Amino acid sequence: MQSMLAPSVHDSSAPQGDVDDVVATVVSHQRVNAEYNLLVLAAQAPACNAVAGQFFNLECPSDGDDQPFFRRPMSTYKADPVRGEVEFLYKVTGAGTRGLATLNAGDEMRILGPLGHGFTLDPAWKNIVILGRGVGLATLAPLAELAAANGVGVTAIISARGPEQVMSVERFSALGARIETVLDSDGSSAPDNVEAVLRALHGQGYADALFTCGSNRLMLLMQRLGAELNIPGQVAMEQHMACGLGMCFCCVRNFKVGDKVDSRRVCWDGPVFDLQEALSW
């Protein structure tokens, strides 16, 4: 069966910065809550030069019956060129992440990166809104730091099932970000409420641009509001991936460009894309 979609005509320049496959050493590995772990790796440049929104292809250890064949793509939670470290916040969901969870301080692992195109900030923007859910927050946290470093105000809307799943508040707070927490448990994460929050932020001049990751529902909401209110935006996307270097064409997604549908590689052309061009996950 052949897809009836038009072939990709999208060409982006090579992803930003150098890339290498290096052996990194686990500095620390801690459980953040019942579902998420924080992995801190010592890795010199270019790994520690990763910018917000870029990702790595991680070689996950085998553990018992779990023998992940592919590497696992994972966005950077933090990269620190001064300390020579790169961090990953992840949820244990399958063979790859279960293998990752077995790593201890001092262990070594191969990491390929930094990969892909990260978030970009327009110098004209004074205030941005970040809306994330689950592990999507791991991708968005470095963006908040990039914004703060550029004197851009951040409002972080953190969506979670319940208060125990709320993460990264300290990261965003430390940057002076305004924080709105919306939860499934009290109904505040319902689309109508999130939309009201976004409209209010826009009315107050806090939404020069919109950023999201981790939820199709929230992406579609932001996309609709962005189109209606003429607010630019960016979304970090995910897809099954093998190589991370644009070679295998496994990780394609469809995007709307004008009245055409365009197939793009998430690893090479993204993972950050224009919010208005993204189609449903």
Add this chain to the structure above:
Amino acid sequence: MVVDLSVNVGGLKLANPVMPASGTFAEGLAGVIAFDSLGAMVTKTITAELRGGNPTPRVAEVRNGMLNSIGIPSKGITYFLEQTLPFYRQFNSPLVVSISAPTMDAFAEAAALLDVDGIAAIEANISCPNIEEDGKAFAMNAVSTSQVVTRLRAATSKPIWAKLTPNTGDISSVARAAEEAGADALVVANTILAMSIDIESFRPTLGNIMGGMSGPAVKPILVRMTHQCAKAVRIPIIGCGGISTTEDAVEYMLAGATAVQVGTATFLRPKAMIEIIAGLSTFCARKGIGRVAELTGAVVELDMEMSASEALP
């Protein structure tokens, strides 16, 4: 001990016998390895027409291997000549362009369009298992292989490497057909038609249901086919299938391969080809072998007859 890694593939001299398998190599890898270190560069398969490729998911992992159903997305040969070829011309390693087409005549037309400087050989992908419905491919039988290679031979003066499929009952006959029709070398082989099912969702793991299997799990099958083809033809064989280490490459050469293609391993270790090239030197030096080409077909045939009583349990 300085080991001569050079090999001759159908008149094309390569500095070493290691190259990428089509579909596992692209411009992005240049950020991680030096392309001039490779024996050759092999492009992803291109077609004359624009193609969108298969639905997602296009990839699934299995134990010690992967399934893919990419579907040969292509921007077309005109785009390749104008936009992609200049990138590869900056490197010294020979460039092999993999092509595919829906018909034999279209195959020949595609080859003719690529008769330009900067292309060292044409790899005819007559074997992609998911290019047509139910995995049909020209290389599944000797007759259609002969017909398509004959047309290709008439269409281009470039060396033709015919990439065979393991999805045939008699690969030796197909190999002979390709040789007799004028192929300069054989790539043995493409991926093995396969399928897997997610038992939680009850759905096939690939959007296209079936796909090609590759990776370490398929290596013994393709080593066997390399050996069979090497015995059937005189033209060089380029072994391909599950090669991820120096030892794998040596095994293929002993089975009869003159050169090897590294595919899936590059997805897992982007520097795999470079490591294998270095490893071949080390291996040959350790074995006192001055030229890596001496490994080709050097498998020692067992010369023992089993008695009937020994053969039966």
